[in-house]
Amino acid sequence: MPAPEPPTLTHVDATGAARMVDVSAKDVSAREALATGVLRTTPEVADLLRQSALPKGDALATARIAGIMAAKRTPDLVPLCHPIAISGVTVELDVGPAEVRIAARVRTTDRTGVEMEALTAVAVAGLTLHDMVKAVDPAAVLDAVRVERKEGGKTGSWTRPGDR
Amino acid sequence: MPAPEPPTLTHVDATGAARMVDVSAKDVSAREALATGVLRTTPEVADLLRQSALPKGDALATARIAGIMAAKRTPDLVPLCHPIAISGVTVELDVGPAEVRIAARVRTTDRTGVEMEALTAVAVAGLTLHDMVKAVDPAAVLDAVRVERKEGGKTGSWTRPGDR
Amino acid sequence: MPAPEPPTLTHVDATGAARMVDVSAKDVSAREALATGVLRTTPEVADLLRQSALPKGDALATARIAGIMAAKRTPDLVPLCHPIAISGVTVELDVGPAEVRIAARVRTTDRTGVEMEALTAVAVAGLTLHDMVKAVDPAAVLDAVRVERKEGGKTGSWTRPGDR
Amino acid sequence: MPAPEPPTLTHVDATGAARMVDVSAKDVSAREALATGVLRTTPEVADLLRQSALPKGDALATARIAGIMAAKRTPDLVPLCHPIAISGVTVELDVGPAEVRIAARVRTTDRTGVEMEALTAVAVAGLTLHDMVKAVDPAAVLDAVRVERKEGGKTGSWTRPGDR
Amino acid sequence: MPAPEPPTLTHVDATGAARMVDVSAKDVSAREALATGVLRTTPEVADLLRQSALPKGDALATARIAGIMAAKRTPDLVPLCHPIAISGVTVELDVGPAEVRIAARVRTTDRTGVEMEALTAVAVAGLTLHDMVKAVDPAAVLDAVRVERKEGGKTGSWTRPGDR
Amino acid sequence: MPAPEPPTLTHVDATGAARMVDVSAKDVSAREALATGVLRTTPEVADLLRQSALPKGDALATARIAGIMAAKRTPDLVPLCHPIAISGVTVELDVGPAEVRIAARVRTTDRTGVEMEALTAVAVAGLTLHDMVKAVDPAAVLDAVRVERKEGGKTGSWTRPGDR
Numbered sequence: 001m002p003a004p005e006p007p008t009l010t011h012v013d014a015t016g017a018a019r020m021v022d023v024s025a026k027d028v029s030a031r032e033a034l035a036t037g038v039l040r041t042t043p044e045v046a047d048l049l050r051q052s053a054l055p056k057g058d059a060l061a062t063a064r065i066a067g068i069m070a071a072k073r074t075p076d077l078v079p080l081c082h083p084i085a086i087s088g089v090t091v092e093l094d095v096g097p098a099e100v101r102i103a104a105r106v107r108t109t110d111r112t113g114v115e116m117e118a119l120t121a122v123a124v125a126g127l128t129l130h131d132m133v134k135a136v137d138p139a140a141v142l143d144a145v146r147v148e149r150k151e152g153g154k155t156g157s158w159t160r161p162g163d164r
Numbered sequence: 165m166p167a168p169e170p171p172t173l174t175h176v177d178a179t180g181a182a183r184m185v186d187v188s189a190k191d192v193s194a195r196e197a198l199a200t201g202v203l204r205t206t207p208e209v210a211d212l213l214r215q216s217a218l219p220k221g222d223a224l225a226t227a228r229i230a231g232i233m234a235a236k237r238t239p240d241l242v243p244l245c246h247p248i249a250i251s252g253v254t255v256e257l258d259v260g261p262a263e264v265r266i267a268a269r270v271r272t273t274d275r276t277g278v279e280m281e282a283l284t285a286v287a288v289a290g291l292t293l294h295d296m297v298k299a300v301d302p303a304a305v306l307d308a309v310r311v312e313r314k315e316g317g318k319t320g321s322w323t324r325p326g327d328r
Numbered sequence: 329m330p331a332p333e334p335p336t337l338t339h340v341d342a343t344g345a346a347r348m349v350d351v352s353a354k355d356v357s358a359r360e361a362l363a364t365g366v367l368r369t370t371p372e373v374a375d376l377l378r379q380s381a382l383p384k385g386d387a388l389a390t391a392r393i394a395g396i397m398a399a400k401r402t403p404d405l406v407p408l409c410h411p412i413a414i415s416g417v418t419v420e421l422d423v424g425p426a427e428v429r430i431a432a433r434v435r436t437t438d439r440t441g442v443e444m445e446a447l448t449a450v451a452v453a454g455l456t457l458h459d460m461v462k463a464v465d466p467a468a469v470l471d472a473v474r475v476e477r478k479e480g481g482k483t484g485s486w487t488r489p490g491d492r
Numbered sequence: 493m494p495a496p497e498p499p500t501l502t503h504v505d506a507t508g509a510a511r512m513v514d515v516s517a518k519d520v521s522a523r524e525a526l527a528t529g530v531l532r533t534t535p536e537v538a539d540l541l542r543q544s545a546l547p548k549g550d551a552l553a554t555a556r557i558a559g560i561m562a563a564k565r566t567p568d569l570v571p572l573c574h575p576i577a578i579s580g581v582t583v584e585l586d587v588g589p590a591e592v593r594i595a596a597r598v599r600t601t602d603r604t605g606v607e608m609e610a611l612t613a614v615a616v617a618g619l620t621l622h623d624m625v626k627a628v629d630p631a632a633v634l635d636a637v638r639v640e641r642k643e644g645g646k647t648g649s650w651t652r653p654g655d656r
Numbered sequence: 657m658p659a660p661e662p663p664t665l666t667h668v669d670a671t672g673a674a675r676m677v678d679v680s681a682k683d684v685s686a687r688e689a690l691a692t693g694v695l696r697t698t699p700e701v702a703d704l705l706r707q708s709a710l711p712k713g714d715a716l717a718t719a720r721i722a723g724i725m726a727a728k729r730t731p732d733l734v735p736l737c738h739p740i741a742i743s744g745v746t747v748e749l750d751v752g753p754a755e756v757r758i759a760a761r762v763r764t765t766d767r768t769g770v771e772m773e774a775l776t777a778v779a780v781a782g783l784t785l786h787d788m789v790k791a792v793d794p795a796a797v798l799d800a801v802r803v804e805r806k807e808g809g810k811t812g813s814w815t816r817p818g819d820r
Numbered sequence: 821m822p823a824p825e826p827p828t829l830t831h832v833d834a835t836g837a838a839r840m841v842d843v844s845a846k847d848v849s850a851r852e853a854l855a856t857g858v859l860r861t862t863p864e865v866a867d868l869l870r871q872s873a874l875p876k877g878d879a880l881a882t883a884r885i886a887g888i889m890a891a892k893r894t895p896d897l898v899p900l901c902h903p904i905a906i907s908g909v910t911v912e913l914d915v916g917p918a919e920v921r922i923a924a925r926v927r928t929t930d931r932t933g934v935e936m937e938a939l940t941a942v943a944v945a946g947l948t949l950h951d952m953v954k955a956v957d958p959a960a961v962l963d964a965v966r967v968e969r970k971e972g973g974k975t976g977s978w979t980r981p982g983d984r
Contacts, residue, residue, distance in 0.1 A: 022580030088350030186744030416514025678908030
């Protein structure tokens, strides 16, 4: 759909300078975002991670906690992100035949969305898995880190289109 | 291929408990790692980012700097990573037809490798690009975050095999 | 006393996975917590700390400030804590015959309580005292770090029972 | 002018102990602050910085982004500052004949003002410029870091008097 | 016992001002510290934590990882601590009848000891346990945080005396 | 004076992209830097700060400690700074008739100089003083933040020329 006004990058001003966009005028409202990603590795490593799902098997827990903590660090990492009052985070890890699927849900009641927080949780959980498997599989790949769905705020709900 | 000793996850002990592996006995030596990744977006956004490569066009610079700073924050993000004396970081961004290719090189003179630092730089540069384009393309995807090559240390050089 | 429903750990879900509990539905309200602890050391060290309560005697000030700053860092340290809009912190240090008594009061107007912030302030003030006395008394002990009282929120006031 | 009540340092209590002042009773309201500063250097360095305002010239962008990120880190740096929900930040850099003028505007909707955030953004942008020019001009000076204007809150607007 | 030279606080100068002591002249050497502590809670909570030692039972893992990460944050928390190249950390948690025993071992090859890192790991693991059990037992107490043993450096080995 | 090679900004590459310069090839050596600055305020505020130099008078201690802690945070704040093994920091505050003079000395044994760490300590000590006096003097100014002297490393000693 051709827009009357061409799209622009909101995070730079008319001269191109980076800025943290002013959200003072936005409403405080409940918002949620779901992001996913996948660490592709080998069947052998997937087995090792599944075994770590035994008592005191901390490998998956470490990645889960790293993801939750990273969601809170998002404004420290992504320069133009606003500090956000995160009200809830879950990180789910699902070990498949030769990969680990990662899903992070973040909720807030604030002035901006939390898709960056959800993406950051996924990315850092993925990096942490990479760190734990790299001695066995240095060629692991973090793939498909993306937003699946977000809700709340003025723009309302958005669901990832099937063709992307 | 059956190994004489089955591979194990080095970051958990025999009972499965997470630990930061002791590297005291490793030699201090020059080490380097190269990691890459790609933010897949639309041709329209790729054009906007290229335009931002004009005077005062900070969009790419913001991602580059976020990646460099994130390399230094790796041990704060990835729970079992050692703090490392990073001696150099570069982050290159290459805007293609509908994507941005990201490459990070990290060097150190320390007791462990820097592939996690390079991967973290790539991931956070990618998240930062995502943040800047999300108002125009909420469906952007961070893909193929992986180590290409590492050098130095006891294990010597490693180059990504062609089939992974 | 047998409860109708057995108590569970709120910070793990039904499968045992760690999560940051969603507090979106909780009311914003004024809350306060008081935590205390004690660093047990020697009479000699207690004297040195008392002397440091002279002009430019920074030893106690250092611990007080470390405690205040740590209260703000709580969500960075305690993985499942929510980021909180702390509205006030005091840390009191009282040098006794062979110990320093520590008391931290934290206030907020937010969706969760601040007992973790108060406990963190006490613990880090205690660690900082330990750091300053360790050359003279490496055997100092941080003891009895606990919540004394909290107010506000849905559950209302709680005061430490006499038998704990 | 003799005040009815002598002014006191609000950040220490009656005994002189540092504290984070309780702002629970203050209203949430829109607030803004403008701070400025100047890095004095040589005409030669000013030329180099102007040249860096070419495509991929990241020197000024690096300082701008460092300033924006530092505004978010203010409560980590300044011990008695409250954590604040910053809602917008801009950092402007203006290269003059032998200096760079720095201006930071910070907005919030919270219980305290944001002049410390604006001052921190200016100071860290200035330090970052210093870092980038120090190989060419180790004698650069960061000068005149100060608040120009603040608005909002109970005390209303304040503009820097002409004689300070 | 009258010492030839009275002991002083090393972290303040002759006027009482806080300082980070200069360790430039100290040798780089392998050093290790062991610290312990205990979270006292109820038999009911101890049972819940033991149950969490089941598959995907992240409660203990969360505390273990929080402790390891906190060891790396020690110089950010304890004002006069030196940044240290930590080379290894383990945190052990042992659930007893009505308490959790915490033990942290930290190793380095650097110019100062790591007892503060070990104590910080114990304290933050304990705070994290407190956070997880506080809905069930708000009266839990973190007790007996102390150094058991340290090795390496000029002063050589130190073992906690039996009477402290 | 025409140089054989024109000076360039070392922190950007030939295309202008920001980078953390590789210092792997530099020698580890003892280095020291002294930086100074001044917070200009009113005689009335200078009196209040002097009074705070009484028992439990934490105002100056707070600034001193903030400066020391900030030195350790330099690589988190200044994007292209290397992480450095700081081996000692002092911050001196001298209250004059209507100002506070700030001096920070930082030492290291590493591959780069510590002038940025010393400047950061001065700037953050100055910001902290500003925070504490701003209720009484919102017009205070942080001035003349600069390096006075540095020693060690390949380039040897540098002392600020008299005419800058």
